[in-house]
Amino acid sequence: MIHARGLSHTFQSGQGKNKKDVLAVDGVDLDVSEGEVVGFLGPNGAGKTTTLRILTTLLKPTAGTATVAGYDVASQAVQVRRSIGYCSQVGSTFSGAYAGDEVVDHGMLYGMSKRDAVAKGQELFDRLQLEGLWRRKPKNMSGGQKRRLDIVMALIHSPGLVFLDEPTTGLDPQARANLWDHIAGLRSTQGVTVFLTTHYMDEADVLADRILIIDKGRIVASDTPDNLKAAVSGDLVDLEVATDEQVAVARDKLGTIADSVEVSDRHVRGRVPRAGKAVPGLLRDLDLSGVSLESIEVVRPTLDDVFLTVTGRSLRDAEAATEPAQLEGVTP
Amino acid sequence: MSFLRESSIVFNRQLRMNLRNPAWVLIGIFQPVLYLLLFGPLLKPMIENLGGNAYTWFVPGMLVQLGIFGAFFAGFSLIGEWREGVIEAERVTPASRAALLFGRLWRDLLQLLVQALVLVLLGWILGMDASVGGVVIGILLTLLLGGACAAASNAFALTTKSEDVMAPVINLVMMPVLLLSGILLPMSFGPGWLERLSDFMPIKHIVNAVRESFFGTFDASAMAWGVGWSVVLFGLCIWWGTAVFKKENA
Numbered sequence A: 001m002i003h004a005r006g007l008s009h010t011f012q013s014g015q016g017k018n019k020k021d022v023l024a025v026d027g028v029d030l031d032v033s034e035g036e037v038v039g040f041l042g043p044n045g046a047g048k049t050t051t052l053r054i055l056t057t058l059l060k061p062t063a064g065t066a067t068v069a070g071y072d073v074a075s076q077a078v079q080v081r082r083s084i085g086y087c088s089q090v091g092s093t094f095s096g097a098y099a100g101d102e103v104v105d106h107g108m109l110y111g112m113s114k115r116d117a118v119a120k121g122q123e124l125f126d127r128l129q130l131e132g133l134w135r136r137k138p139k140n141m142s143g144g145q146k147r148r149l150d151i152v153m154a155l156i157h158s159p160g161l162v163f164l165d166e167p168t169t170g171l172d173p174q175a176r177a178n179l180w181d182h183i184a185g186l187r188s189t190q191g192v193t194v195f196l197t198t199h200y201m202d203e204a205d206v207l208a209d210r211i212l213i214i215d216k217g218r219i220v221a222s223d224t225p226d227n228l229k230a231a232v233s234g235d236l237v238d239l240e241v242a243t244d245e246q247v248a249v250a251r252d253k254l255g256t257i258a259d260s261v262e263v264s265d266r267h268v269r270g271r272v273p274r275a276g277k278a279v280p281g282l283l284r285d286l287d288l289s290g291v292s293l294e295s296i297e298v299v300r301p302t303l304d305d306v307f308l309t310v311t312g313r314s315l316r317d318a319e320a321a322t323e324p325a326q327l328e329g330v331t332p
Numbered sequence B: 001m002s003f004l005r006e007s008s009i010v011f012n013r014q015l016r017m018n019l020r021n022p023a024w025v026l027i028g029i030f031q032p033v034l035y036l037l038l039f040g041p042l043l044k045p046m047i048e049n050l051g052g053n054a055y056t057w058f059v060p061g062m063l064v065q066l067g068i069f070g071a072f073f074a075g076f077s078l079i080g081e082w083r084e085g086v087i088e089a090e091r092v093t094p095a096s097r098a099a100l101l102f103g104r105l106w107r108d109l110l111q112l113l114v115q116a117l118v119l120v121l122l123g124w125i126l127g128m129d130a131s132v133g134g135v136v137i138g139i140l141l142t143l144l145l146g147g148a149c150a151a152a153s154n155a156f157a158l159t160t161k162s163e164d165v166m167a168p169v170i171n172l173v174m175m176p177v178l179l180l181s182g183i184l185l186p187m188s189f190g191p192g193w194l195e196r197l198s199d200f201m202p203i204k205h206i207v208n209a210v211r212e213s214f215f216g217t218f219d220a221s222a223m224a225w226g227v228g229w230s231v232v233l234f235g236l237c238i239w240w241g242t243a244v245f246k247k248e249n250a
Helices: A048-055 A077-083 A099-109 A114-127 A143-155 A173-190 A201-207 A225-232 A244-255 A275-288 A303-311 A315-327 B003-020 B023-049 B054-072 B074-083 B086-091 B097-126 B132-160 B163-180 B192-198 B202-215 B220-246
Strands: A002-013 A020-032 A037-041 A063-068 A084-087 A161-165 A193-198 A210-215 A218-223 A235-241 A261-264 A267-272 A293-299
Touching: A002 A048, A020 A048, A020 A063, A020 A218, A037 A048, A037 A173, A037 A201, A048 A063, A048 A161, A048 A193, A077 A084, A084 A143, A099 A114, A099 A143, A099 B003, A099 B086, A114 A143, A143 A161, A143 A173, A173 A193, A173 A201, A193 A201, A201 A303, A210 A225, A210 A303, A218 A225, A218 A303, A225 A303, A235 A244, A235 A275, A244 A261, A244 A267, A244 A275, A267 A275, A275 A293, B003 B097, B023 B054, B023 B097, B054 B074, B054 B097, B054 B132, B054 B163, B054 B202, B074 B086, B074 B097, B074 B132, B074 B163, B086 B097, B097 B132, B097 B220, B132 B163, B132 B202, B132 B220, B163 B192, B163 B202, B202 B220
Parallel strands: A037 A193, A037 A210, A084 A161, A161 A193
Antiparallel strands: A002 A020, A002 A063, A210 A218, A235 A267, A235 A293, A261 A267
16 A cells, blocks of 8 residues: 655755755655554654655655555655545644535545535544534534544545544543544444554554654664564563562573563562463463462563664653754754 | 636635635725725825826725735735645645635635725715726726735745734835835826836836726726736736645645
C-alpha cells in the first residue's frame, strides 16, 4: 500500500545570515501492507508530519521515491489523493459551518454526487457515534466529537488507506480511549489500512500492528510492538522464594533462561526474552527442585524502554530537545 | 471532475457561510454608503462648478473603492480557514488547486456585485445621471479590479498566514491608492506634480474609465487605459493567487 525508498526532505529555516538547510526527513525507507495499522512514532520534530505530508502529496520529496496505493506521490499526485483519506493534526472543518455540510462538500470534491455524499456521511455519523450532530457546528462540539468528525471527513469517499496525524493530541483520557476504539474499528469493520503518527507510546502500543520509530528524520526501528519490546532486553522476572536456602537454586534455574541474574534478600531477578513462554517451564523446574515461591512478578518493557534503547534518549528528553526548534518554526 | 464543478462546490460552501452571516455584506457597504451620504453633499457644489453631476462623478469612485477595500479583506477569512485545517483538507482532495481559489473568488465577486448594485441604486436615488449601459460597463470594470484584489489578498493571506501582517500591509497599500487615484477628489485640483504622480497609479486610470462609462462619454484613451489596467491587474493577480494555491506547503 505504501512503499518509500530513500525519502528525504530538506527545507530552509531562518532568514538572512541565519538561513540554513534543515534535513527534516533523511532517507526514509518504509513499506506498509494492505490492511495493516502502522504507528509512526517519534518525538515532536522527528520528521513524522513531514513524512506524512510527503506521502499525502502535500509536500514533494527533495530526494527518494514513494508510491501510495500504487501511485507515485510526485508524478501521480491526483491519483494518490483519490485513493487516500487524511486527518490532519489541526482538524479539517470550519468551526462556524454545519458539520453535515462540511462532510458533504468534502465528499463532492472527491467527485461524489450530493445524494451519495449525504448517504455516506450519515452512515459514518452513525458509525462514529455522531448521531444528531449533522446540523451542529464544530465550535459547539467536544474535542472527541470534533476528532471523530475529522475522521468522517477522511473516510467520506471510502478510501482504502487513511493517514491520521496525531489523532488524539489534546483529548482527555476518556475521549482518547473512545477514539482508539473507532480507529481500531476502521481496520476490523471496514478493512481500511491505517497509517497514524503519534508521540504517545501507549497509543502506538494499543493500536498498531507494527511500529516505525523515527528520530531526527531517520527510521531507527520497525517491528511489532511485542517484538520491539522483546528485543530491548526481555521482560523482568522477579521471583520471591520462601526461604534463604532456596535462593541459590532459584538463581541457577533463572540463570538458564536469563542473561544475568541479581539477588536481593529472597528476591531473584533477571531479564528473560519472551517471559510469557519461558516462565511456565521455569515454574515447573523450580517446583521439581523443591523451591517454593512466595510471589512471582513479570514486568514487560514499555515502548519508552524501546525508544531509550534505539535512540539512547528517553522520549521525554527527545521532546524537550526538539521544543526550541519547534518554536523557531523549524518544522515545516 | 471539471474545474467548473469543483469551483462551484467551493463557491456554494463559501456562499452558504456568507448567507448565514449577512452582516458582513452590510458592514462592507457601510463605508461607501456613508461617503455617499455624508461626503457627497460636500462635493456637490465643487463638481457642479465644473459642469457635471456630482453623484455621476462620485459614485464611480465609491464603486472602485468598494472593489478595492472589500476585496482586499477577503484574505482574512482564508487565514481563519487555513488555521482550522480547511485549506489542507481541500488540498488533499483531487480538486484542482485553481478551483479552490476560483470558488472563493466567485463568492467575493458576487458579494461585490450585490454591494455595487446597492450603491448604484442609492446613487440614482440621490440624483445620479448615468445610463444603464454605462453603469453595466463601470460595474464590470469594478468586478475585474475586485477580482484582482481578492486574488491578491488570498495569495498574500496564504503566504503570510497572519492577520497581524495582513492588516498593516493593506493599510500601507491602500493609503497611496486612495490619495492618488482621484476617488474622492479630482486630481486636477492639485498641483501639476501631484497629477503627474497620479498618472503612475493604475487605479486612477480605472476610476477614470468607470467615470467615462457613467457619464456615457467613453473617451477612447481613458477607456483603453482603464480597461487595459483592469485586465492586466486581474491577470497578474489571478496568476499569483493560483501559483500560491499550487505551491507546496501553502
